[in-house]
Amino acid sequence: MTSLTFPAxxxxxxxxxxxxxxxALPTGPDWQYEPKWDGFRCIAxxxxxxxxxxxxxxxxxxxxxxxxxxxxxxxxxxxxVLDGELVVPVGDALSFSALQARLxxxxxxxxxxxxxxxxxxxxxxxxxxxxxxxxxxxFAERRAALEAFHADIAIPDLHLSPRTRSEAxxxxxxxxxxxxxxxxxxxxxxxxxxxxxxxxxKLKQHRTADCVVGGFRYASGEARAIGSLLLGLYNDEGQLDxxxxxxxxxxxxxxxxxxxxxxxxxxxxxxxxxxxxxxRWATARSAEWQPLRTELVVEVRYDQVSDDRFRHGTTLLRxxxxxxxxDCKMAQLARELRPDELExxxxxxxxxxxx
Numbered sequence: 060m061t062s063l064t065f066p067a068x069x070x071x072x073x074x075x076x077x078x079x080x081x082x083a084l085p086t087g088p089d090w091q092y093e094p095k096w097d098g099f100r101c102i103a104x105x106x107x108x109x110x111x112x113x114x115x116x117x118x119x120x121x122x123x124x125x126x127x128x129x130x131x132x133x134x135x136x137x138x139x140v141l142d143g144e145l146v147v148p149v150g151d152a153l154s155f156s157a158l159q160a161r162l163x164x165x166x167x168x169x170x171x172x173x174x175x176x177x178x179x180x181x182x183x184x185x186x187x188x189x190x191x192x193x194x195x196x197x198f199a200e201r202r203a204a205l206e207a208f209h210a211d212i213a214i215p216d217l218h219l220s221p222r223t224r225s226e227a228x229x230x231x232x233x234x235x236x237x238x239x240x241x242x243x244x245x246x247x248x249x250x251x252x253x254x255x256x257x258x259x260x261k262l263k264q265h266r267t268a269d270c271v272v273g274g275f276r277y278a279s280g281e282a283r284a285i286g287s288l289l290l291g292l293y294n295d296e297g298q299l300d301x302x303x304x305x306x307x308x309x310x311x312x313x314x315x316x317x318x319x320x321x322x323x324x325x326x327x328x329x330x331x332x333x334x335x336x337x338x339r340w341a342t343a344r345s346a347e348w349q350p351l352r353t354e355l356v357v358e359v360r361y362d363q364v365s366d367d368r369f370r371h372g373t374t375l376l377r378x379x380x381x382x383x384x385x386d387c388k389m390a391q392l393a394r395e396l397r398p399d400e401l402e403x404x405x406x407x408x409x410x411x412x413x414x
Contacts, residue, residue, distance in 0.1 A: 063187050076142075091245070091248055092223050094244075095240060098146040101114060105138060123162055130216055145179070147179070161178075188207075194252045197249045245261070272351060292389045299328075307374050356383075
Protein backbone atom coordinates (compact mmCIF):
# COMPACT_ATOMS: atom_id res chain seq x y z
CA MET A 60 0.00 0.00 0.00
CA THR A 61 2.20 2.79 -1.22
CA SER A 62 -0.33 5.64 -1.47
CA LEU A 63 -3.15 4.30 0.71
CA THR A 64 -2.80 5.03 4.41
CA PHE A 65 -4.72 3.04 7.00
CA PRO A 66 -7.32 5.43 8.49
CA ALA A 67 -7.42 6.17 12.19
CA UNK A 68 -10.84 7.01 13.66
CA UNK A 69 -9.91 10.69 13.76
CA UNK A 70 -8.26 10.75 10.31
CA UNK A 71 -9.83 10.53 6.85
CA UNK A 72 -9.80 7.33 4.84
CA UNK A 73 -10.80 7.46 1.21
CA UNK A 74 -14.08 8.57 -0.35
CA UNK A 75 -15.80 5.85 -2.41
CA UNK A 76 -15.98 6.29 -6.15
CA UNK A 77 -19.62 6.99 -7.00
CA UNK A 78 -22.05 6.87 -9.90
CA UNK A 79 -24.30 9.40 -11.59
CA UNK A 80 -27.88 8.65 -12.61
CA UNK A 81 -28.50 7.91 -16.28
CA UNK A 82 -31.63 7.22 -18.29
CA ALA A 83 -30.02 4.39 -20.27
CA LEU A 84 -27.04 2.13 -19.69
CA PRO A 85 -23.91 3.00 -21.68
CA THR A 86 -23.04 0.25 -24.12
CA GLY A 87 -19.95 -1.06 -25.84
CA PRO A 88 -16.99 -3.38 -25.19
CA ASP A 89 -15.43 -1.01 -22.66
CA TRP A 90 -18.26 -1.32 -20.14
CA GLN A 91 -19.01 -3.81 -17.39
CA TYR A 92 -22.30 -4.05 -15.47
CA GLU A 93 -23.01 -5.02 -11.87
CA PRO A 94 -26.07 -5.09 -9.60
CA LYS A 95 -26.64 -1.98 -7.50
CA TRP A 96 -26.99 -3.36 -3.99
CA ASP A 97 -29.36 -1.77 -1.49
CA GLY A 98 -27.21 -1.73 1.64
CA PHE A 99 -24.53 0.33 3.38
CA ARG A 100 -21.58 1.28 1.16
CA CYS A 101 -18.40 0.30 2.97
CA ILE A 102 -14.66 0.36 2.38
CA ALA A 103 -12.92 -2.34 4.40
CA UNK A 104 -9.28 -1.87 5.39
CA UNK A 105 -6.87 -4.37 6.84
CA UNK A 106 -3.22 -3.88 7.69
CA UNK A 107 -2.07 -6.73 9.90
CA UNK A 108 -4.05 -6.68 13.13
CA UNK A 109 -5.65 -3.33 12.29
CA UNK A 110 -9.03 -3.59 10.57
CA UNK A 111 -11.42 -0.73 9.82
CA UNK A 112 -14.77 -0.28 8.12
CA UNK A 113 -15.59 3.17 6.76
CA UNK A 114 -18.92 4.43 5.44
CA UNK A 115 -19.70 6.44 2.30
CA UNK A 116 -19.37 9.58 4.43
CA UNK A 117 -16.06 8.27 5.89
CA UNK A 118 -17.52 7.48 9.32
CA UNK A 119 -16.17 4.45 11.26
CA UNK A 120 -18.56 1.49 11.02
CA UNK A 121 -16.53 -1.19 12.78
CA UNK A 122 -18.18 -0.86 16.18
CA UNK A 123 -21.61 -1.47 14.59
CA UNK A 124 -20.55 -4.56 12.65
CA UNK A 125 -18.13 -6.52 14.89
CA UNK A 126 -18.93 -9.76 13.06
CA UNK A 127 -17.52 -8.28 9.83
CA UNK A 128 -14.33 -7.24 11.62
CA UNK A 129 -14.01 -10.75 13.02
CA UNK A 130 -14.64 -12.29 9.60
CA UNK A 131 -12.00 -10.15 7.87
CA UNK A 132 -9.50 -11.08 10.58
CA UNK A 133 -9.73 -14.76 9.54
CA UNK A 134 -8.46 -14.09 6.01
CA UNK A 135 -4.91 -15.28 5.43
CA UNK A 136 -4.00 -12.19 3.40
CA UNK A 137 -3.27 -9.53 6.00
CA UNK A 138 -3.16 -6.40 3.81
CA UNK A 139 -6.08 -5.28 1.63
CA VAL A 140 -8.57 -2.52 0.89
CA LEU A 141 -11.96 -3.67 -0.45
CA ASP A 142 -14.92 -1.62 -1.64
CA GLY A 143 -18.38 -3.15 -1.25
CA GLU A 144 -21.79 -3.16 0.39
CA LEU A 145 -22.96 -4.38 3.78
CA VAL A 146 -26.26 -6.28 3.69
CA VAL A 147 -28.30 -8.09 6.37
CA PRO A 148 -30.55 -11.09 5.64
CA VAL A 149 -33.54 -11.28 7.99
CA GLY A 150 -36.04 -14.07 7.54
CA ASP A 151 -36.79 -14.37 3.83
CA ALA A 152 -35.44 -10.97 2.71
CA LEU A 153 -32.49 -8.61 2.87
CA SER A 154 -33.52 -5.93 5.35
CA PHE A 155 -32.38 -2.31 5.13
CA SER A 156 -34.15 -1.54 8.41
CA ALA A 157 -32.00 -4.20 10.12
CA LEU A 158 -28.93 -2.34 8.85
CA GLN A 159 -30.25 0.94 10.24
CA ALA A 160 -30.92 -0.72 13.60
CA ARG A 161 -27.18 -1.34 13.96
CA LEU A 162 -26.41 2.38 14.14
CA UNK A 163 -27.12 2.48 17.85
CA UNK A 164 -24.90 3.76 20.66
CA UNK A 165 -25.54 0.83 23.02
CA UNK A 166 -22.78 -1.77 22.66
CA UNK A 167 -24.99 -4.43 24.22
CA UNK A 168 -27.60 -3.97 21.50
CA UNK A 169 -25.01 -4.11 18.73
CA UNK A 170 -23.61 -7.32 20.22
CA UNK A 171 -27.07 -8.88 20.37
CA UNK A 172 -28.03 -7.87 16.84
CA UNK A 173 -24.71 -9.01 15.37
CA UNK A 174 -25.50 -12.49 16.71
CA UNK A 175 -29.22 -12.50 15.85
CA UNK A 176 -28.98 -10.90 12.39
CA UNK A 177 -25.35 -11.07 11.24
CA UNK A 178 -24.32 -8.89 8.32
CA UNK A 179 -22.68 -9.98 5.09
CA UNK A 180 -20.22 -8.11 2.87
CA UNK A 181 -20.60 -8.03 -0.93
CA UNK A 182 -17.38 -6.80 -2.55
CA UNK A 183 -17.09 -5.21 -5.99
CA UNK A 184 -13.72 -3.44 -6.10
CA UNK A 185 -10.20 -3.91 -4.79
CA UNK A 186 -8.03 -0.87 -4.09
CA UNK A 187 -5.07 -2.76 -2.68
CA UNK A 188 -4.00 -6.31 -1.85
CA UNK A 189 -0.72 -7.41 -0.32
CA UNK A 190 1.93 -4.85 -1.23
CA UNK A 191 0.15 -3.88 -4.46
CA UNK A 192 -1.55 -0.49 -4.56
CA UNK A 193 -4.20 -0.76 -7.27
CA UNK A 194 -5.97 2.57 -6.97
CA UNK A 195 -4.45 3.96 -10.21
CA UNK A 196 -4.81 0.69 -12.09
CA UNK A 197 -7.65 0.17 -14.62
CA PHE A 198 -10.82 -1.35 -13.22
CA ALA A 199 -10.29 -4.51 -15.29
CA GLU A 200 -7.05 -5.13 -13.35
CA ARG A 201 -8.66 -4.31 -10.01
CA ARG A 202 -11.52 -6.72 -10.74
CA ALA A 203 -9.05 -9.46 -11.67
CA ALA A 204 -7.21 -8.87 -8.38
CA LEU A 205 -10.52 -9.03 -6.50
CA GLU A 206 -11.44 -12.34 -8.15
CA ALA A 207 -7.99 -13.74 -7.34
CA PHE A 208 -8.45 -12.58 -3.73
CA HIS A 209 -11.77 -14.43 -3.49
CA ALA A 210 -10.40 -17.53 -5.21
CA ASP A 211 -8.10 -18.15 -2.24
CA ILE A 212 -10.79 -17.94 0.44
CA ALA A 213 -14.17 -19.54 1.15
CA ILE A 214 -16.11 -17.52 3.70
CA PRO A 215 -19.93 -17.79 3.47
CA ASP A 216 -20.63 -14.18 4.46
CA LEU A 217 -18.00 -12.59 2.19
CA HIS A 218 -19.29 -12.38 -1.37
CA LEU A 219 -18.00 -11.37 -4.79
CA SER A 220 -20.54 -9.27 -6.68
CA PRO A 221 -21.44 -10.66 -10.11
CA ARG A 222 -20.54 -8.78 -13.27
CA THR A 223 -21.26 -9.03 -16.96
CA ARG A 224 -20.38 -7.22 -20.16
CA SER A 225 -23.80 -7.97 -21.59
CA GLU A 226 -26.47 -5.31 -21.20
CA ALA A 227 -29.12 -7.99 -21.78
CA UNK A 228 -27.79 -10.09 -18.91
CA UNK A 229 -27.76 -7.05 -16.63
CA UNK A 230 -31.38 -6.30 -17.47
CA UNK A 231 -32.25 -9.95 -16.81
CA UNK A 232 -30.89 -9.53 -13.29
CA UNK A 233 -33.40 -6.78 -12.67
CA UNK A 234 -36.25 -8.86 -14.07
CA UNK A 235 -35.28 -12.00 -12.13
CA UNK A 236 -35.02 -10.07 -8.88
CA UNK A 237 -38.64 -8.96 -9.22
CA UNK A 238 -37.77 -5.30 -8.71
CA UNK A 239 -35.85 -6.02 -5.52
CA UNK A 240 -32.48 -4.80 -6.80
CA UNK A 241 -31.95 -1.05 -6.68
CA UNK A 242 -30.61 -0.93 -10.22
CA UNK A 243 -27.52 -1.56 -12.35
CA UNK A 244 -24.11 0.14 -12.18
CA UNK A 245 -21.97 0.46 -15.31
CA UNK A 246 -18.17 0.80 -14.99
CA UNK A 247 -15.55 1.47 -17.62
CA UNK A 248 -12.94 -1.27 -17.68
CA UNK A 249 -10.11 1.22 -18.24
CA UNK A 250 -11.13 3.53 -15.37
CA UNK A 251 -8.75 4.07 -12.43
CA UNK A 252 -10.38 4.41 -9.00
CA UNK A 253 -11.47 8.04 -8.58
CA UNK A 254 -12.28 8.70 -4.91
CA UNK A 255 -15.39 10.81 -4.38
CA UNK A 256 -16.03 11.35 -8.10
CA UNK A 257 -19.22 10.34 -9.92
CA UNK A 258 -17.56 8.63 -12.84
CA UNK A 259 -19.63 5.45 -12.98
CA UNK A 260 -23.19 5.28 -14.35
CA LYS A 261 -26.23 3.89 -12.56
CA LEU A 262 -29.60 3.00 -13.97
CA LYS A 263 -32.17 2.82 -11.18
CA GLN A 264 -35.31 0.76 -11.15
CA HIS A 265 -38.42 2.58 -12.31
CA ARG A 266 -41.09 1.41 -9.89
CA THR A 267 -44.62 2.72 -9.70
CA ALA A 268 -47.55 2.14 -7.38
CA ASP A 269 -51.19 3.21 -7.32
CA CYS A 270 -51.94 4.62 -3.87
CA VAL A 271 -54.98 5.92 -2.03
CA VAL A 272 -54.72 9.53 -0.89
CA GLY A 273 -55.61 9.00 2.76
CA GLY A 274 -54.75 12.49 3.96
CA PHE A 275 -52.69 15.60 3.38
CA ARG A 276 -50.63 18.22 5.16
CA TYR A 277 -50.84 21.95 4.57
CA ALA A 278 -47.79 23.68 3.15
CA SER A 279 -45.41 25.25 5.61
CA GLY A 280 -45.37 29.06 5.41
CA GLU A 281 -48.19 29.26 2.86
CA ALA A 282 -51.62 30.44 3.92
CA ARG A 283 -53.71 28.33 1.57
CA ALA A 284 -51.81 25.54 -0.12
CA ILE A 285 -51.25 21.78 0.05
CA GLY A 286 -47.81 20.69 1.24
CA SER A 287 -47.91 16.92 0.71
CA LEU A 288 -50.29 14.09 -0.04
CA LEU A 289 -50.24 11.17 2.40
CA LEU A 290 -50.33 7.82 0.64
CA GLY A 291 -51.96 4.59 1.71
CA LEU A 292 -52.22 0.96 0.63
CA TYR A 293 -54.57 -1.73 1.91
CA ASN A 294 -52.97 -4.54 3.94
CA ASP A 295 -54.08 -8.17 4.05
CA GLU A 296 -56.64 -7.34 6.76
CA GLY A 297 -58.28 -4.73 4.57
CA GLN A 298 -56.97 -1.77 6.58
CA LEU A 299 -55.45 1.27 4.92
CA ASP A 300 -51.82 1.65 6.05
CA UNK A 301 -49.86 4.86 5.60
CA UNK A 302 -46.91 4.04 3.32
CA UNK A 303 -45.37 7.43 2.54
CA UNK A 304 -45.97 10.78 0.89
CA UNK A 305 -45.55 12.76 -2.27
CA UNK A 306 -44.74 16.47 -2.20
CA UNK A 307 -43.52 17.17 -5.73
CA UNK A 308 -46.53 19.31 -6.55
CA UNK A 309 -46.16 22.54 -8.52
CA UNK A 310 -47.13 25.84 -6.91
CA UNK A 311 -50.39 26.32 -8.81
CA UNK A 312 -51.57 22.78 -8.12
CA UNK A 313 -50.81 23.16 -4.40
CA UNK A 314 -53.39 25.94 -4.24
CA UNK A 315 -55.90 24.41 -6.65
CA UNK A 316 -55.90 21.08 -4.77
CA UNK A 317 -57.47 22.69 -1.73
CA UNK A 318 -60.82 22.90 -3.51
CA UNK A 319 -60.66 19.17 -4.21
CA UNK A 320 -59.30 17.90 -0.91
CA UNK A 321 -60.86 20.02 1.83
CA UNK A 322 -64.46 18.84 1.07
CA UNK A 323 -63.18 15.26 1.56
CA UNK A 324 -61.76 15.82 5.05
CA UNK A 325 -63.20 13.05 7.18
CA UNK A 326 -61.76 10.77 9.85
CA UNK A 327 -60.20 8.28 10.06
CA UNK A 328 -58.51 8.34 6.64
CA UNK A 329 -56.02 5.65 7.57
CA UNK A 330 -57.61 2.67 9.33
CA UNK A 331 -54.34 0.80 9.85
CA UNK A 332 -50.94 2.38 10.47
CA UNK A 333 -51.41 6.16 10.60
CA UNK A 334 -48.88 8.89 9.72
CA UNK A 335 -46.33 9.65 12.39
CA UNK A 336 -45.05 13.03 13.49
CA UNK A 337 -43.86 15.63 10.99
CA UNK A 338 -40.26 16.62 10.34
CA ARG A 339 -38.47 19.06 12.61
CA TRP A 340 -38.85 21.76 9.95
CA ALA A 341 -42.65 21.69 10.07
CA THR A 342 -44.71 24.56 11.44
CA ALA A 343 -47.70 24.11 13.73
CA ARG A 344 -50.00 24.29 10.70
CA SER A 345 -48.09 21.85 8.51
CA ALA A 346 -47.64 19.44 11.44
CA GLU A 347 -51.34 18.61 11.43
CA TRP A 348 -52.36 16.04 8.88
CA GLN A 349 -55.90 16.00 7.62
CA PRO A 350 -57.66 12.64 7.08
CA LEU A 351 -59.62 12.18 3.87
CA ARG A 352 -62.42 9.97 2.65
CA THR A 353 -60.76 7.26 0.63
CA GLU A 354 -61.94 8.28 -2.83
CA LEU A 355 -58.83 9.51 -4.62
CA VAL A 356 -56.03 7.44 -6.19
CA VAL A 357 -52.66 8.62 -7.52
CA GLU A 358 -49.87 6.82 -9.35
CA VAL A 359 -46.44 7.56 -7.90
CA ARG A 360 -42.88 6.59 -8.74
CA TYR A 361 -40.69 5.37 -5.89
CA ASP A 362 -37.21 3.96 -5.41
CA GLN A 363 -36.97 1.76 -2.32
CA VAL A 364 -39.23 0.11 0.23
CA SER A 365 -38.42 -0.78 3.84
CA ASP A 366 -40.90 -2.48 6.15
CA ASP A 367 -43.78 -1.79 3.74
CA ARG A 368 -43.01 1.94 3.59
CA PHE A 369 -41.50 4.12 0.88
CA ARG A 370 -38.07 4.97 2.21
CA HIS A 371 -38.02 8.37 0.48
CA GLY A 372 -40.56 10.81 -0.88
CA THR A 373 -42.26 9.70 -4.09
CA THR A 374 -42.87 11.45 -7.42
CA LEU A 375 -46.47 12.15 -8.39
CA LEU A 376 -47.04 10.83 -11.92
CA ARG A 377 -50.80 11.19 -12.42
CA UNK A 378 -54.21 10.97 -10.83
CA UNK A 379 -56.07 7.69 -11.40
CA UNK A 380 -59.84 8.36 -11.47
CA UNK A 381 -60.18 5.02 -13.29
CA UNK A 382 -58.69 3.06 -10.38
CA UNK A 383 -60.82 1.78 -7.51
CA UNK A 384 -59.27 2.65 -4.13
CA UNK A 385 -59.97 -0.89 -2.87
CA ASP A 386 -57.62 -2.22 -5.58
CA CYS A 387 -54.64 -0.29 -4.16
CA LYS A 388 -53.03 -3.08 -2.14
CA MET A 389 -49.69 -3.62 -0.45
CA ALA A 390 -48.89 -6.56 -2.72
CA GLN A 391 -47.93 -4.24 -5.60
CA LEU A 392 -44.81 -2.95 -3.78
CA ALA A 393 -41.43 -4.30 -4.82
CA ARG A 394 -40.29 -6.72 -2.18
CA GLU A 395 -36.80 -6.81 -0.77
CA LEU A 396 -34.27 -9.22 -2.25
CA ARG A 397 -34.57 -12.74 -0.81
CA PRO A 398 -31.42 -14.58 0.33
CA ASP A 399 -32.01 -17.34 -2.23
CA GLU A 400 -32.14 -14.71 -4.98
CA LEU A 401 -28.95 -13.17 -3.62
CA GLU A 402 -27.30 -16.60 -3.75
CA UNK A 403 -28.43 -17.09 -7.35
CA UNK A 404 -27.07 -13.69 -8.37
CA UNK A 405 -23.78 -14.26 -6.61
CA UNK A 406 -23.39 -17.60 -8.36
CA UNK A 407 -22.85 -15.57 -11.54
CA UNK A 408 -19.76 -13.89 -10.09
CA UNK A 409 -17.17 -16.54 -10.93
CA UNK A 410 -15.21 -16.90 -14.11
CA UNK A 411 -12.65 -14.62 -15.79
CA UNK A 412 -14.66 -13.85 -18.94
CA UNK A 413 -18.11 -12.45 -18.21
CA UNK A 414 -20.63 -12.68 -21.02
